[in-house]
Amino acid sequence: MIEFENVSKHYADGTMAVENFSLTIPARKTTVFVGSSGCGKTTLLRMINRMVDPSSGSIRIDEQEISTKPAVALRRSIGYVMQNSGLLPHFTVAENIATVPRLEGQSRKASRVRALELMETVGLPASMADRYPHQLSGGQQQRVGVARGLASDPNILLMDEPFGAVDPIVRAELQQELIRLQQDLGKTIVFVTHDIDEAFLLGDQVVILAAGAQKLQVGSPSEIIENPANDFVASFIGTDRGARALSVKHTPHGMVLVDSQGRTQGRLIEDGSSS
Numbered sequence: 001m002i003e004f005e006n007v008s009k010h011y012a013d014g015t016m017a018v019e020n021f022s023l024t025i026p027a028r029k030t031t032v033f034v035g036s037s038g039c040g041k042t043t044l045l046r047m048i049n050r051m052v053d054p055s056s057g058s059i060r061i062d063e064q065e066i067s068t069k070p071a072v073a074l075r076r077s078i079g080y081v082m083q084n085s086g087l088l089p090h091f092t093v094a095e096n097i098a099t100v101p102r103l104e105g106q107s108r109k110a111s112r113v114r115a116l117e118l119m120e121t122v123g124l125p126a127s128m129a130d131r132y133p134h135q136l137s138g139g140q141q142q143r144v145g146v147a148r149g150l151a152s153d154p155n156i157l158l159m160d161e162p163f164g165a166v167d168p169i170v171r172a173e174l175q176q177e178l179i180r181l182q183q184d185l186g187k188t189i190v191f192v193t194h195d196i197d198e199a200f201l202l203g204d205q206v207v208i209l210a211a212g213a214q215k216l217q218v219g220s221p222s223e224i225i226e227n228p229a230n231d232f233v234a235s236f237i238g239t240d241r242g243a244r245a246l247s248v249k250h251t252p253h254g255m256v257l258v259d260s261q262g263r264t265q266g267r268l269i270e271d272g273s274s275s
């Protein structure tokens, strides 16, 4: 469990990135921070592994205040995956994945074995182990980034817009892979995105943020869709339009659900849920 209590962060130039933020992030679930550009998502994420230190307030992991822990050791014990994979261009795939185990003193051989294992976990063929990042597609690079984030078998995995730079088809594949991985691994995942569909797909807990990391709503996707906190949230999540604004239409064959463009999205079946 990760707890933020009254956390603020202002940068040296006076930017108030995070203002008095409190939240409990449950263990072994996926929590998604979603909000528009500049609202403080990345700052929140980076405070968890002390890449950024808060100006005030307290952050605890399993009830231990993280400011008392050495920053480097903390950072290595937490997986981190970023948007452009952050791979080292002159390291091979296997070497990139094994960076943290090597830093932690594992032998070259043992860390290569671990890297090959992780490649399988994230769906990369072992034959790619000795390629360099520029010899991979964007989606493959992101898989390597995820494997690297998992290399030290961390309890916590931080993911900062990890699928933001790949095309929609690959993105959908990577999202499904992450859902599968999370079912197997049960990590505490904190995921940043500005895409509400991605947030609802991946998040057990979704945190909708506005400037200064102000919490507009925190809840499961169902809770938020069923009862948006205000008009801004309703509009942000799109319950007023498109595929999230469904209405019932009577047809000679029964009731169907149509979206705001009039396209039929499903059939209403007897117990009241849509097919």
Ligand SMILES: Nc1ncnc2c1ncn2[C@@H]1O[C@H](COP(=O)(O)OP(=O)(O)OP(=O)(O)O)[C@@H](O)[C@H]1O
Residues within 6 Å of the ligand: 011, 012, 013, 015, 016, 017, 035, 036, 037, 038, 039, 040, 041, 042, 043, 044, 194
């Ligand atoms: N090192 C820094 N120095 C000064 N201001 C910063 C720094 N890093 C971030 N900021 C500012 O803090 C605010 C929050 O930034 P942050 O990167 O956390 O937002 P974000 O929600 O992740 O944005 P994006 O979705 O665009 O990545 C922004 O106004 C940003 O310009």
